[in-house]
Amino acid sequence: xxxxxxxxxxxxxxxxxxxxxxxxxxxxxxxxxxxxxxxxxxxxxxxxxxxxxxxxxxxxxxxxxxxxxxxxxxxxxxxxxxxxxxxxxxxxxxxxxxxxxxxxxxxxxxxxxxxxxxxxxxxxxxxxxxxxxxxxxxxxxxxxxx
Numbered sequence: 001x002x003x004x005x006x007x008x009x010x011x012x013x014x015x016x017x018x019x020x021x022x023x024x025x026x027x028x029x030x031x032x033x034x035x036x037x038x039x040x041x042x043x044x045x046x047x048x049x050x051x052x053x054x055x056x057x058x059x060x061x062x063x064x065x066x067x068x069x070x071x072x073x074x075x076x077x078x079x080x081x082x083x084x085x086x087x088x089x090x091x092x093x094x095x096x097x098x099x100x101x102x103x104x105x106x107x108x109x110x111x112x113x114x115x116x117x118x119x120x121x122x123x124x125x126x127x128x129x130x131x132x133x134x135x136x137x138x139x140x141x142x143x144x145x146x
Contacts, residue, residue: 088139
């Protein structure tokens with residue numbers, strides 16, 4: 001009987017140690033779960049704050065005021081728009097004799113435009129040459145689709 005008592009004692013001691021290890025592990029996992037849940041709640045709150053900031057920053061009236069103030073932009077006028085046909089005509093100057101979008105806009109609205117703040121001058125584009133041969137089939141397809 002002494003052997004069986006010793007065997008049962010060792011087995012009971014192993015079960016107690018095993019339960020202690022499992023309990024400690026469960027407590028550690030529960031602590032990390034609570035920490036993750038708290039982090040999720042904090043992230044959701046931060047997302048709500050960011051969405052509110054985004055909706056404020058993207059108000060059309062505010063963006064319009066900022067573009068007028070800092071970029072010198074104004075509401076577009078009809079003389080600044082170009083139809084697809086006029087764009088195609090402008091892209092093929094050797095056929096129609098037109099040289100640029102400014103001439104098209106000048107024909108539409110001959111009144112002088114208010115000057116915008118001066119920006120640094122850009123280098124002029126190279127003159128149109130036959131390097132645009134790849135563009136001609138595309139423009140022809142666009143003309144047919146209209």
